[in-house]
Each structure stands twice: as structure tokens, then as C-alpha cells.
Amino acid sequence: MKKTSHGEYKVIKRAVQKDDRTRIYVQKIFENSNCYADRELAQNYINGTIPIAFGQLPLRTLNLLDNRISGSIPQEIANIDTLEELIMEDNQMGGTLPPELGRLGSLRRLRISDLNGNVSSFPNLQNMKNMRFLILRNCVIEDSIPPYIAEMRSLYTF
Numbered sequence: 001m002k003k004t005s006h007g008e009y010k011v012i013k014r015a016v017q018k019d020d021r022t023r024i025y026v027q028k029i030f031e032n033s034n035c036y037a038d039r040e041l042a043q044n045y046i047n048g049t050i051p052i053a054f055g056q057l058p059l060r061t062l063n064l065l066d067n068r069i070s071g072s073i074p075q076e077i078a079n080i081d082t083l084e085e086l087i088m089e090d091n092q093m094g095g096t097l098p099p100e101l102g103r104l105g106s107l108r109r110l111r112i113s114d115l116n117g118n119v120s121s122f123p124n125l126q127n128m129k130n131m132r133f134l135i136l137r138n139c140v141i142e143d144s145i146p147p148y149i150a151e152m153r154s155l156y157t158f
Contacts, residue, residue: 041063041064041067042063042064042065042066042067042087043065043066043067044067045067045068046064046067046068046069047067047068047069047070048069048070048071049069049070049071049072050064050069050071050073050074050077051074052074052076053076054074054076054077054080055074055076055077055078055079055080056076056079057080058080058082059080059082059083060082060083060084060085061083061084061085061087062077062080062083062085062086062087062088063085063087064087064088064091065087065088065089065090065111066089066090066091067090067091068091068092069088069091069092069093070091070092070093070094071093071094071095072093072094072095072096072098072115072117073088073093073095073097073098073101073112073115074098075098075099075100077098077100077101077104078098078100078101078102078103078104080104081103081104081105081106082106083104083106083107084106084107084108084109084130085107085108085109085110086101086104086107086109086110086111086112087109087111087112088111088112088113089111089112089113089114089135089137090113090114091114092116093114093115093116094115094116094117095115095117095118096115096117096118096119096120096139096140097112097115097120097121097122097123097136097139097141098123099121099123099124101123101125102123102124102125102126102127102128103127104127104128105127105128105129105130106130107128107130107131108130108131108132108133108154109131109132109133109134110125110128110131110133110134110135110136111133111134111135112135112136112137112139113135113136113137113138113139114137114138114139115138115139115140116140117140118140119140119141119142120139120140120141120142121141121142121143122136122141122143122144122145122146124146125146125148125149126146126148128152129152129154130154131152131154131155132154132155132156133155133156134149134155
């Protein structure tokens with residue numbers, strides 16, 4: 001057990017190997033998941049929507065890069081106060097960026113792309129003082145980049 005500010009949790013990292021024949025449903029992967037974890041699930045042909053129950057998991061990393069996830073990003077994701085990395089690029093998702101994402105103060109890496117849906121506002125990310133990587137690509141954002149982004153001292157710029 002590793003001692004954390006959130007109590008004692010096993011620190012685990014579950015990796016699902018890339019396999020062209022793999023057909024995994026998100027709900028199955030996260031069943032019985034009640035421990036502090038990293039979820040590296042990139043490139044696994046995962047089908048389905050992101051369960052609302054994700055908001056109750058004590059995750060540090062949620063990497064769903066390059067799958068077949070559909071639906072929208074549930075606002076409940078913002079309830080994961082331990083989340084440091086949220087990667088949801090290259091899926092089949094729609095909807096808008098939930099404004100609740102701004103509550104994820106521990107986030108260091110936020111990568112979301114290819115949201116097909118309505119126009120959304122730039123999420124308020126001012127509370128993300130530790131943000132190092134920020135990619136919001138093809139998310140149909142109508143606003144300009146807020147001035148506070150330039151003041152994020154930890155943010156890498158290219």
C-alpha cells in the first residue's frame with residue numbers, strides 16, 4: 001500500500017496490450033475498480049461511451065487515446081480530484097467540452113481532440129496551476145485563447 005493524501009490505496013497500472021482483434025467495452029474494464037490507478041488504455045479499439053461512474057474512481061491517469069469511444073465527455077469526470085492526466089484524443093466522441101473540466105486543479109496534462117458537436121466555449125482552466133501540456137484540437141471552440149493561458153508558468157510552449 002502506498003500512503004497518499006487520499007488515504008491508502010494500492011497503486012496499480014493496468015495496461016491492455018494492443019491487439020487488432022481486441023474488442024473491449026469500457027464498462028468491463030472499469031468493473032471492480034476501487035483503487036488508486038493509472039489507466040493506460042490507448043489504441044485498444046474500445047467501444048462504447050464513458051460511464052458516469054468514472055467520476056467516482058480515484059484515478060491519476062485516464063488515457064483513452066485512439067479508440068472507438070462515442071458519446072460525450074461526462075461532466076462527472078471533473079469529480080476525479082486526483083486526476084493528473086486526461087487524454088481523450090482520436091475517438092468518435094461528440095458534444096462539447098464540459099465547463100466542469102475547470103475544477104480539475106491537479107491536472108498536468110489535458111489532451112482532447114476531434115469532438116464532433118456543437119460549438120462550445122473555451123473551458124475555464126484558471127485553477128490548473130500545474131498544467132504542463134494542453135491540447136484542445138478540433139473541439140469546435142468559438143472563443144479566443146484566454147489571456148491567463150500565457151500566465152501558466154508550468155505550461156510548455158512550442
